Amino acid sequence: MGSITLNGVSKAFGETNVIRDVNLTIEERDFVVFVGPSGSGKSTLLRLVAGLEDVTSGRIEIDGRDVTATPPARRNLAMVFQSYALYPHMSVRNNMAFGLKMAKEDKAVIEQKVNEAARILELTDYLDRRPAALSGGQRQRVAIGRAIVRDPTAFLFDEPLSNLDAALRVQMRLEIARLHQALGATTVYVTHDQIEAMTLANRIVVLRDGVAEQVGSPLALYHHPVNRFVAGFIGSPTMNFLPATLGAADDNGVSAWVGDTEVPVAVDASGHEEGEAVTLGIRPEHLLTSGDSGLPTLSGEVQVFERLGGITYIYLRLSDGEVLTVEAPGDIAVKVGDRRSVGIDGINCHLFAPDGQTLPALRRHPLATE
Numbered sequence: 001m002g003s004i005t006l007n008g009v010s011k012a013f014g015e016t017n018v019i020r021d022v023n024l025t026i027e028e029r030d031f032v033v034f035v036g037p038s039g040s041g042k043s044t045l046l047r048l049v050a051g052l053e054d055v056t057s058g059r060i061e062i063d064g065r066d067v068t069a070t071p072p073a074r075r076n077l078a079m080v081f082q083s084y085a086l087y088p089h090m091s092v093r094n095n096m097a098f099g100l101k102m103a104k105e106d107k108a109v110i111e112q113k114v115n116e117a118a119r120i121l122e123l124t125d126y127l128d129r130r131p132a133a134l135s136g137g138q139r140q141r142v143a144i145g146r147a148i149v150r151d152p153t154a155f156l157f158d159e160p161l162s163n164l165d166a167a168l169r170v171q172m173r174l175e176i177a178r179l180h181q182a183l184g185a186t187t188v189y190v191t192h193d194q195i196e197a198m199t200l201a202n203r204i205v206v207l208r209d210g211v212a213e214q215v216g217s218p219l220a221l222y223h224h225p226v227n228r229f230v231a232g233f234i235g236s237p238t239m240n241f242l243p244a245t246l247g248a249a250d251d252n253g254v255s256a257w258v259g260d261t262e263v264p265v266a267v268d269a270s271g272h273e274e275g276e277a278v279t280l281g282i283r284p285e286h287l288l289t290s291g292d293s294g295l296p297t298l299s300g301e302v303q304v305f306e307r308l309g310g311i312t313y314i315y316l317r318l319s320d321g322e323v324l325t326v327e328a329p330g331d332i333a334v335k336v337g338d339r340r341s342v343g344i345d346g347i348n349c350h351l352f353a354p355d356g357q358t359l360p361a362l363r364r365h366p367l368a369t370e
C-alpha cells in the first residue's frame with residue numbers, strides 16, 4: 001500500500017503553467033523529496049497529489065486506482081505543513097484525536113491510536129498540555145502525530161521544519177528519518193533545503209519551473225547530474241563552473257582546457273567538436289590543496305577565506321577573474337593575497353554543453369544507484 005503514480009501531470013493557473021508534464025512513480029515505502037528553488041512548483045505538485053488542487057491535465061493514481069477526480073478526504077493521505085495549525089485551546093491529546101473524533105471513530109480505538117503515536121513521537125508526557133506550552137519541535141511532533149493516528153496511505157510534508165532553528169531542524173530531520181523507518185509509510189516531502197533532501201530521501205525530484213529536471217537517488221544526483229542546473233542545485237557550497245574548451249577525444253574521454261591547464265575527463269564527447277566551448281564543473285570538496293599530487297593545477301590569489309572549524313573555504317581568484325571555491329582542511333595556513341595552486345582531478349569533473357546538458361560519464365560512480 002502506498003504507491004503513487006503521476007502520469008503527464010500539468011497544472012496551469014490561468015495562463016501560467018506551473019507544473020509541466022510530470023511523470024513520476026513513487027513506490028510503496030519510498031521517501032521521495034521534491035526539491036527546487038522558490039516558485040519551482042514543489043508545493044503545487046504536492047497539493048495536486050493531495051487533491052487540494054485539480055490537475056489541468058494528466059492522471060494521478062494511488063495504489064493503482066485513478067484518484068484524479070477524488071476529493072482530498074477520500075485519498076487517505078495525511079499532510080503536514082510548515083505552519084502546524086494546532087488548535088490552541090485543545091490539549092495535545094485532543095489535537096491528535098480531533099480528526100478521528102470527527103470521523104466518529106470508536107473512543108477506545110482513538111485512545112489507543114493517540115497513545116501509540118505519542119509513544120512513537122515521545123510526546124507521552126505532554127499529552128495534557130496545550131500547544132502554547134510546547135517548544136517548536138514538540139508542536140511539530142504533535143502535527144505529525146495528528147497525521148500518524150489516521151493511518152494514511154502516505155504522508156505528505158510541505159517544508160515541515162522551516163520554522164525551526166538550525167539545531168532543532170537537525171534533530172527533527174533525524175526523527176522524521178527514524179519515523180519513516182519505524183512506520184515504513186510512503187512519504188513525499190517538500191523542501192528547498194538540499195541537505196534535508198540528500199539525507200532524508202531515497203529518491204529526489206529536482207524541480208525547475210514546474211519541470212522535473214531529474215529524478216534519482218541522492219548520490220546519483222550528486223555524482224551524475226543530468227544538467228548544469230541540477231549540478232548547481234545539489235551540493236553545498238555549490239559546484240564551481242569554469243569556462244573551458246574541448247581538446248582531443250579518445251576512448252578514455254576528452255581533454256578540457258581551462259586556460260592553459262589540460263584536464264582529462266572521462267566523458268563521452270561524441271557529437272562535440274574539438275575547440276568547442278563547454279563548462280567544466282568541479283565541486284569545492286574535490287579540489288586538492290595538498291602539495292604536489294601530480295594532477296593538473298589551477299592557480300590564483302586568495303581573495304577571502306572562511307574558517308568553519310573543521311574545514312576552511314578558500315575563495316581563489318584565477319587569472320581570468322573566475323573565483324573558485326575550494327574546501328580545505330580546517331587548520332590550513334592561509335592569508336588573503338596568497339598565491340595558491342589547487343589540484344584538479346578529471347575523475348571528479350563534469351562537462352556541460354552550451355545548452356546545459358551534461359556530457360555523459362563513461363563510468364558510473366559505484367555509489368550512484370538509480
Ligand SMILES: Nc1ncnc2c1ncn2[C@@H]1O[C@H](COP(=O)(O)OP(=O)(O)OP(=O)(O)O)[C@@H](O)[C@H]1O
Nearest residue numbers: 013016018036037038039040041042043044045192
Ligand atoms: N493559487 C495560485 N494562483 C496562481 N499562481 C499560483 C497559485 N499557487 C501557486 N502559484 C504560482 O505557482 C508557482 C509555483 O508555486 P509553488 O508554491 O508550488 O512553489 P514552491 O516551489 O513551493 O515555492 P516555495 O519554495 O517558495 O514554497 C509560483 O510561481 C506561484 O506564484
Ligand SMILES: [Mg+2]
Nearest residue numbers: 042043044190
Ligand atoms: Mg512551497
